[in-house]
Amino acid sequence: MKxxxxxxxxxxxxxxxxxxxxxxxxxxxxxxxxxxxYAFERGINFFDTAELYAVxxxxxxxxxxxxxxxxxxxxxxxxDKIILASKxxxxxxxxxxxxxxNLKFDKKxxxxxxxxxxxxxxxxxxxxxxxxxxxRKIPKFGKLDFEYDENDNEWTEISEVLENLDRHVKSGKxxxxxxxxxxxxxxxxxxxxxxxxxxxxMMSIQNVYNLVNRVFDISNSEVSIRENCGLLAYxxxxxxxxxxxxxxxxxxxxxYTLWPKNFDxxxxxxxxxxxxxxxxxxxxxxxxxxxxxxxxxxxxxxVTSNIIGATDMxxxxxxxxxxxxxxxxxxxxxxxxIHLSDPNPCV
Numbered sequence: 001m002k003x004x005x006x007x008x009x010x011x012x013x014x015x016x017x018x019x020x021x022x023x024x025x026x027x028x029x030x031x032x033x034x035x036x037x038y039a040f041e042r043g044i045n046f047f048d049t050a051e052l053y054a055v056x057x058x059x060x061x062x063x064x065x066x067x068x069x070x071x072x073x074x075x076x077x078x079x080d081k082i083i084l085a086s087k088x089x090x091x092x093x094x095x096x097x098x099x100x101x102n103l104k105f106d107k108k109x110x111x112x113x114x115x116x117x118x119x120x121x122x123x124x125x126x127x128x129x130x131x132x133x134x135x136r137k138i139p140k141f142g143k144l145d146f147e148y149d150e151n152d153n154e155w156t157e158i159s160e161v162l163e164n165l166d167r168h169v170k171s172g173k174x175x176x177x178x179x180x181x182x183x184x185x186x187x188x189x190x191x192x193x194x195x196x197x198x199x200x201x202m203m204s205i206q207n208v209y210n211l212v213n214r215v216f217d218i219s220n221s222e223v224s225i226r227e228n229c230g231l232l233a234y235x236x237x238x239x240x241x242x243x244x245x246x247x248x249x250x251x252x253x254x255x256y257t258l259w260p261k262n263f264d265x266x267x268x269x270x271x272x273x274x275x276x277x278x279x280x281x282x283x284x285x286x287x288x289x290x291x292x293x294x295x296x297x298x299x300x301x302x303v304t305s306n307i308i309g310a311t312d313m314x315x316x317x318x319x320x321x322x323x324x325x326x327x328x329x330x331x332x333x334x335x336x337x338i339h340l341s342d343p344n345p346c347v
Contacts, residue, residue, distance in 0.1 A: 001043025002323055004304050007203025008228050009176055013046040013083050015298055016323050019309035024054035024064025026253055026311045032068045035316055042320050048307050050087035050132055051117050056259050059095040063120050070122035085128035087180060088113040091135055104135055105161045114168055129174040130206055133181040140181045142265030144347040158189055162199035169200050180206035184219045191227055202229055204304055209233035211242060211278050211293055212271050212346040221302045230304030236297040238346055239266040243290040244279035270345035277338045294322030
């Protein structure tokens with residue numbers, strides 16, 4: 001396994017991060033334990049979760065993923081060996097915490113979310129605590145263009161959000177903080193306010209990044225590199241589509257088979273054409289398509305860690321194997337040809 005610094009911290013996180021959102025829905029607790037055991041054996045020391053999980057999000061499975069991870073910690077007694085990341089959910093969900101559909105990052109909500117996550121995770125601290133998505137209106141989850149709304153002004157001030165997080169850093173409940181589904185303006189503003197007021201600095205940004213969605217390249221990549229706020233890349237396989245398993249097929253217990261309308265941002269005509277080309281390119285060089293797609297993400301200069309996910313052990317092994325693959329200059333040039341022929345067909 002390879003390791004990189006998380007932001008400007010002294011934490012060395014594995015280049016492959018174990019994503020866990022399937023635990024409690026597509027994967028049982030036994031499945032989750034098997035995945036965590038294997039990942040740990042392969043040198044993965046970085047796990048990512050969220051209060052919202054399992055996915056597909058629903059009231060019945062809210063918090064189940066954190067519970068499964070907590071049960072694993074209790075059994076293995078190895079909490080100190082894992083760098084654990086979790087997230088507080090943003091607006092738009094009626095059944096989280098007090099059933100309040102207005103999930104702001106104010107003191108009340110942050111206090112409730114952190115304490116509940118700690119209880120489910122059976123730990124007294126979280127290494128990286130992330131804001132799952134901003135309160136303010138921004139393009140996310142399949143939207144690309146920013147649409148300004150002059151009435152969108154009721155979100156918690158950034159200084160207040162950081163002050164609320166700072167109390168938990170000082171108490172030891174969280175060690176570091178990060179962003180997710182954030183824009184370049186948002187990252188820079190959080191860093192600016194933190195510096196000016198001696199408040200916790202955002203150490204990472206968790207956004208989507210894969211061969212068919214490289215929107216992060218456009219401006220967030222420079223912010224990540226120059227500000228030491230590296231990308232924790234999620235959906236490196238575009239929801240599994242870059243593995244090639246959906247080409248002329250609907251596999252059982254797979255995301256698009258179970259919830260076809262909920263992940264349609266990865267399922268477009270343009271995207272399918274590009275995915276076919278990338279899968280074909282991987283096969284040309286005798287690399288498993290999922291390993292190929294993950295290897296590309298692993299080696300981008302702004303990536304701190306690549307958050308993989310799997311529903312069975314063969315998928316997990318292929319994903320982790322990507323850490324040993326360095327794509328040649330020739331392969332990278334062919335990838336760029338495909339990309340430039342139709343950039344970002346799945347936003």
